[in-house]
Amino acid sequence: MTVPGAPFTERTPRVVAARKLLRRSGRERAGRFLVEGAQAVGALLDVLDAPGPAPAPTVFELFVGESAASRSADLVARAGALGVPVNPVTDRAAAALSETVTPQGLVAVCGVLDVPLCTALAGSPRLVTVLVGTSDPGNAGTVIRVADAAGADAVVLAGDAGDPHNGKCVRSSAGSVFNLPIAVEREVPAALAQLRASGLRLVATSASGELDLHDPAADRVLAEPVAWLLGSEAHGLPTGLMAEADVRVRIPIHGRAESLNLATAAAVCVYATSRAQRPIRPGG
Amino acid sequence: MTVPGAPFTERTPRVVAARKLLRRSGRERAGRFLVEGAQAVGALLDVLDAPGPAPAPTVFELFVGESAASRSADLVARAGALGVPVNPVTDRAAAALSETVTPQGLVAVCGVLDVPLCTALAGSPRLVTVLVGTSDPGNAGTVIRVADAAGADAVVLAGDAGDPHNGKCVRSSAGSVFNLPIAVEREVPAALAQLRASGLRLVATSASGELDLHDPAADRVLAEPVAWLLGSEAHGLPTGLMAEADVRVRIPIHGRAESLNLATAAAVCVYATSRAQRPIRPGG
Numbered sequence: 153m154t155v156p157g158a159p160f161t162e163r164t165p166r167v168v169a170a171r172k173l174l175r176r177s178g179r180e181r182a183g184r185f186l187v188e189g190a191q192a193v194g195a196l197l198d199v200l201d202a203p204g205p206a207p208a209p210t211v212f213e214l215f216v217g218e219s220a221a222s223r224s225a226d227l228v229a230r231a232g233a234l235g236v237p238v239n240p241v242t243d244r245a246a247a248a249l250s251e252t253v254t255p256q257g258l259v260a261v262c263g264v265l266d267v268p269l270c271t272a273l274a275g276s277p278r279l280v281t282v283l284v285g286t287s288d289p290g291n292a293g294t295v296i297r298v299a300d301a302a303g304a305d306a307v308v309l310a311g312d313a314g315d316p317h318n319g320k321c322v323r324s325s326a327g328s329v330f331n332l333p334i335a336v337e338r339e340v341p342a343a344l345a346q347l348r349a350s351g352l353r354l355v356a357t358s359a360s361g362e363l364d365l366h367d368p369a370a371d372r373v374l375a376e377p378v379a380w381l382l383g384s385e386a387h388g389l390p391t392g393l394m395a396e397a398d399v400r401v402r403i404p405i406h407g408r409a410e411s412l413n414l415a416t417a418a419a420v421c422v423y424a425t426s427r428a429q430r431p432i433r434p435g436g
Numbered sequence: 437m438t439v440p441g442a443p444f445t446e447r448t449p450r451v452v453a454a455r456k457l458l459r460r461s462g463r464e465r466a467g468r469f470l471v472e473g474a475q476a477v478g479a480l481l482d483v484l485d486a487p488g489p490a491p492a493p494t495v496f497e498l499f500v501g502e503s504a505a506s507r508s509a510d511l512v513a514r515a516g517a518l519g520v521p522v523n524p525v526t527d528r529a530a531a532a533l534s535e536t537v538t539p540q541g542l543v544a545v546c547g548v549l550d551v552p553l554c555t556a557l558a559g560s561p562r563l564v565t566v567l568v569g570t571s572d573p574g575n576a577g578t579v580i581r582v583a584d585a586a587g588a589d590a591v592v593l594a595g596d597a598g599d600p601h602n603g604k605c606v607r608s609s610a611g612s613v614f615n616l617p618i619a620v621e622r623e624v625p626a627a628l629a630q631l632r633a634s635g636l637r638l639v640a641t642s643a644s645g646e647l648d649l650h651d652p653a654a655d656r657v658l659a660e661p662v663a664w665l666l667g668s669e670a671h672g673l674p675t676g677l678m679a680e681a682d683v684r685v686r687i688p689i690h691g692r693a694e695s696l697n698l699a700t701a702a703a704v705c706v707y708a709t710s711r712a713q714r715p716i717r718p719g720g
Contacts, residue, residue: 204692298700303690324697331692366711368718406587406710408488408615413608416582416703419696423704426690427650434652 167245170215170261174251176315179264184212185317187260188250190224195327196260197227200234205305206333210263213237217246217257224258236260251319264317265334269308269343272333273350277305279425280352280379283313284340284393286414287384292316293324294415295382300328302426308379309336310343344396352379354397356389357417359410361400365424373399374428380421385414451529454499454545458535460599463548468496469601471544472534474508479611480544481511484518489589490617494547497521501530501541508542520544535603548601549618553592553627556619557634561589563709564636564663567597568624568677570698571668576600577608578699579666584612586710592663593620594627628680636663638681640673641701643694645684649708657683658712664705669698 170186172178179185187196199208214231216238221228232238246257273280281299286292292314299307309316316322316334337343344354355378363370381397383389394400403412403420412420454470456462463469471480483492498515500522505512516522530541557564565583570576576598583591593600600606600618621627628638639662647654665681667673678684687696687704696704 198692294697294700297693298696300691301687301689301693301696326693326695326697328691328693364716366714367716403585403707404710404714405585406714407584407612408482409581409585409610409612411610412582412585412703413578413610413699415697415700416578419700419703420707423687423708426688430650430688430690432648432651 163245164241166213166239167215167241167248170249170259173261174249174319176318179315179317183264184261185264185322186249186319187262187322188252188258188319189256189323190227190258192322192327193231193258193260194227195330196262197230197234198327199330200236204331206265206331207267209265209330211236212261212263213239215239215241215246215249215259217241217243217255219243220246220257227258265329266316266336267333269335269337269346272306272308272335273346275305276377277350277352278377278429279304279422280306280308280347281418281422282308282310282343282347282379282381284310284381284389285384286313286382289314289318289321290324291385291414293321293329295418296321296325296334297328298415298419298422300331302422303430304332304422306333306335308343308347309334311338311340340393347379352377353399354379354381356381356394356397356400357383357403357421358389358394358400359402361402363399363401365401365403365421370401370424371428374425378425380418380425382414382418447529448525450497450523451499451525451532454533454543457545458533458603460602463599463601467548468545469548469606470533470603471546471606472536472542472603473540473607474511474542476606476611477515477542477544478511479614480546481514481518482611483614488615490549490615491551493549493614495520496545496547497523499523499525499530499533499543501525501527501539503527504530504541511542549613550600550620551617553619553621553630556590556592556617557630559589560661561634561636562661562713563588563706564590564592564631565702565706566592566594566627566631566663566665568594568665568673569668570597570666573598573602573605574608575669575698577605577613579702580605580609580618581612582699582703582706584615586706587714588616588706590617590619592627592631593618595622595624624677631663636661637683638663638665640665640678640681640684641667641687641705642673642678642684643686645686647683647685649685649687649705654685654708655712658709662709664702664709666698666702
C-alpha cells in the first residue's frame with residue numbers, strides 16, 4: 153500500500169478505536185497498545201524483520217499523518233513491505249493519537265507484548281531485572297533499555313509496577329520493550345517463587361546492604377544467575393521484601409549524595425552483573 | 437525569625453526580583469538562582485551546616501508559603517538557626533516562584549555555585565565528569581548526582597552544556613549541585629587543555645571505542661586520574677573531540693539496544709572508574 157496520493161482521513165472508526173489505547177483501561181480491554189514516533193516504530197519494524205528473544209508482536213496498523221508520509225517515506229515503505237497495513241490520516245488525526253508535545257505523525261497499533269512469567273523465564277536465565285512498584289513509566293522504560301543493553305534475559309514488572317505499554321515507557325525504552333521478554337506479575341510472592349524456581353538468586357539493592365557492589369565477593373555472587381530486585385523511586389523496596397532477598401547489595405557512595413536515582417542505580421547494578429558473568433580475560 | 441504569626445505578603449519587590457531568576461538571563465544578571473522544594477533546600481542547609489569540597493553558597497533568603505510554614509516547620513526553623521533570612525509569603529506568591537506542578541512552597545535564593553575551572557581542578561583530581569553540549573538540564577542534574585555519589589572531584593559543563601542553576605538540573609541532582617565543585621567553561625578546547633594540565637587523561641565514551649569498558653585494560657586506564665567526556669543526548673560527542681580524547685571506551689552492548697541514555701551511560705562509566713580507583717581487596 154502506497155501513501156502518496158492516498159486520501160488522508162480524519163475521524164474514522166479506526167482512529168477513534170486507537171485513541172482509546174491512550175488509556176490503560178483501553179489497552180487492557182483491547183489487548184493492543186500504541187507505538188509512537190520514528191524511533192520506536194523503527195525498532196518495532198526491526199523486530200518484525202529479525203525477531204529476537206522476545207516473541208515478535210502483531211502490528212495491526214500504522215497511522216501515518218500527511219506530513220509524516222513524506223518526511224518518513226522510507227519507514228512507511230518498509231512497514232508496507234513487512235505487511236503492516238498503512239493507514240493515511242490527517243496530521244490532526246495523527247496528533248490525536250500522540251502523547252508528545254511535538255507529534256511525529258507516526259503511530260502503530262500493536263498487540264500487547266507481555267508474556268507469562270514462566271515463558272519469560274524459559275531456558276536458563278542468568279540475568280533478570282525485576283521492578284517492584286516502580287511508579288514512573290519513564291523510569292521503567294529506561295530500566296528496560298538498560299536491561300536490554302546489558303544482555304538481560306527478561307524484565308519482570310511485579311506488584312503495582314505499572315504498564316510496560318504506557319507511551320512514556322515505550323518511548324524511554326528506545327525500542328527495547330520489543331527486544332526482550334517482559335512479564336507482568338501482580339503477585340509479588342508468586343513472582344519471587346517463580347524466579348527462585350528458575351535457579352535465580354534474588355539480589356536486592358539496599359543502601360544498608362551487607363555486600364558492597366565493588367567487593368570481589370559481590371562478583372562471585374553476580375557471576376551466578378541472579379534476579380535484581382529494584383524498588384520504587386521514593387521508597388525503595390519494602391522492608392519485608394528486602395529481608396526475603398537472598399543477598400542485599402549496596403552501591404558504594406563515596407561523595408555526599410544520599411543515593412542514586414532508580415535508573416542509574418539499575419544501570420550500575422546490571423552492568424556490574426554483566427561484567428561478572430561475561431569476564432574478558434586479560435589480553436583477550 | 438519565626439514564621440508563625442508573621443504576615444504572609446504577596447507581590448513584594450523581593451518576590452518580583454526572585455521571579456526573574458526563573459530565567460537564565462535573570463540568573464546571569466543577578467548572580468543568583470532559585471532552589472525549590474524541601475529536598476533541595478534541605479541539601480542546601482546541610483552544606484551550610486557542614487561545608488564539603490565545594491564552597492558553601494551564599495543563601496540570601498528563603499521564601500516560605502503559608503502552608504509550607506506549618507508543613508515544613510522544622511526545615512524553616514533550621515534555616516533561621518543557620519542565619520538564613522526567612523521570608524513568609526502567601527501560597528500564591530510561593531507558587532509564582534515555582535516551576536513544578538505541585539509547588540511545595542519553599543524556595544531559597546542562593547548565590548550561583550559555579551567556580552572557575554582552575555578552582556574546580558585544584559588539588560590532585562582523580563575523577564572529573566565533563567558534560568559537552570548536554571541539552572537537557574534534567575540529565576545534567578542526574579549526571580551531577582551520579583558524579584557526586586561516585587566520589588568525583590568535580591563536574592565541568594563545557595561548551596553549550598546548559599546552566600547548572602536551571603531549576604530542573606537542581607532538582608534532578610537531588611542536592612548534589614551543592615556537594616562538589618561545578619565549573620562552566622564555554623570554550624571546549626580551553627577546558628580540555630586545563631583538564632590535561634591537571635594530570636587528567638581524557639576518556640571519551642564511544643560506541644566504537646577501541647577499549648571495552650569491561651576489559652581489564654580499561655581498569656588500568658581508569659585507575660589513573662581521568663576526566664570522562666560525555667556528549668549530548670542526541671548526537672554524542674563531536675567527531676573532532678572524540679579523536680582528540682586520549683582513549684575512547686565503549687560500554688559493551690550484549691542485547692539488541694543500540695545504546696544507553698546519557699545518565700545511565702554516565703553512571704556505568706563513572707562507577708567503573710570508582711571501582712578501579714578504590715579497589716576492595718579480597719576478604720578486605
